[in-house]
Amino acid sequence: MSEDHGLEEDDSGAVMRAVGRQIKLWREAAGLKQAELGAAIGYGEELVSAVERARRIPRPEFLDNADKVLGAGGKIAAMKKDVAEARYPKKVRDVKKLEAEAVELGSYNNSVIDGLLQTEEYARAVFGDRRPAFTEDELERRVAARMARQEIIDATTARPLFNFVQCESTLRRPLGGRMVLRRQLERLLEIGQLRNVDLQVLPLNREENAGVDGSFRLLRLKEGATVGLNEIQLISSLIAEPKAAQILDIRYGAIRAQALTPRESLAFIEKVLGET
CATH class of the missing domain: 3.30.870 (Endonuclease; Chain A)
Incomplete structure (x- = not known):
């Protein structure tokens, strides 16, 4: 699952930092470690960490799966459009x-x-x-x-x-x-x-x-x-x-x-x- 893309330093960085913070907050509220969340959604601990630190751009399925596992009720999945825009240079x-x-x-x-x-x-x-x-x-x-x-x-x-x-x-x-x-x-x-x-x-x-x-x-x-x-x-x-x-x-x-x-x-x- 290492195909998630890197990030250029432009206004998309602010979007990804906000996404990363939200995922981290929901993960901690669920009492899960990064490795545990990664295992539950089919990604490695390293990628989960990189997403939370806004170093990697998650694919839509990452957000969908995280939303379900963390019980976010669509709040994480709703960020897919913003992430899609941030994905491109x-x-x-x-x-x-x-x-x-x-x-x-x-x-x-x-x-x-x-x-x-x-x-x-x-x-x-x-x-x-x-x-x-x-x-x-x-x-x-x-x-x-x-x-x-x-x-x-x-x-x-x-x-x-x-x-x-x-x-x-x-x-x-x-x-x-x-x-x-x-x-x-x-x-x-x-x-x-x-x-x-x-x-x-x-x-x-x-x-x-x-x-x-x-x-x-x-x-x-x-x-x-x-x-x-x-x-x-x-x-x-x-x-x-x-x-x-x-x-x-x-x-x-x-x-x-x-x-x-x-x-x-x-x-x-x-x-x-x-x-x-």
């Missing part, structure tokens, strides 16, 4: 919050498949290639965070609107191996069928490419503002200044015009899948 939580406020999201990517479209295997390969390498706990944490962000693409709500432009190179780069790539391409074909998703491919043989400066994202927010997100190597930035965001907006419009239409793009992805 602050940068991810900030992006997820922005995405939740958007009515339209656009993305151009010429390095990897957009994070909102990635399969778990593909995401694991992307993070696994990072140098210096992530620890196993950090790798699992980041993969989980990426998968959680994908909840925004909900076929039942048909909103917000999504547009993804993927450079052809990302469809052919076999990160994680050919089978991982095949499943990723199949995933793209599935998402491309959703009514609120336009998926486009920018072929490598295009003589014009307004995206040569690299990948970026655009979010149109509910109040009408447009912001950009830019991640290059060790730098991650939010582009909120209106003139700069407008430049990205114009650039993204050009990229979409240069790319294949959504219908042509799905046929193109099927062709690449057949060649993989």
Whole structure:
């Protein structure tokens, strides 16, 4: 059960300290030692101690089981939502919050498949290639965070609107191996069928490419503002200044015009899948 993740030093620390204190109080009120609680819920004494000291983030089943064993009447289990938010890096939580406020999201990517479209295997390969390498706990944490962000693409709500432009190179780069790539391409074909998703491919043989400066994202927010997100190597930035965001907006419009239409793009992805 050692897969519970570590914790970054940000505002999530306060959440986890409060959770740890509550678990300790309930445990002591029940007259149990850390080892006894751990044995009762299927975890080791070391992990129980780490959770109480806010050094580890407990999984939902840890909280559910502790709630039952300690007779907390749902008070410990009720903290699962707060813990789930604290589980992910602050940068991810900030992006997820922005995405939740958007009515339209656009993305151009010429390095990897957009994070909102990635399969778990593909995401694991992307993070696994990072140098210096992530620890196993950090790798699992980041993969989980990426998968959680994908909840925004909900076929039942048909909103917000999504547009993804993927450079052809990302469809052919076999990160994680050919089978991982095949499943990723199949995933793209599935998402491309959703009514609120336009998926486009920018072929490598295009003589014009307004995206040569690299990948970026655009979010149109509910109040009408447009912001950009830019991640290059060790730098991650939010582009909120209106003139700069407008430049990205114009650039993204050009990229979409240069790319294949959504219908042509799905046929193109099927062709690449057949060649993989």
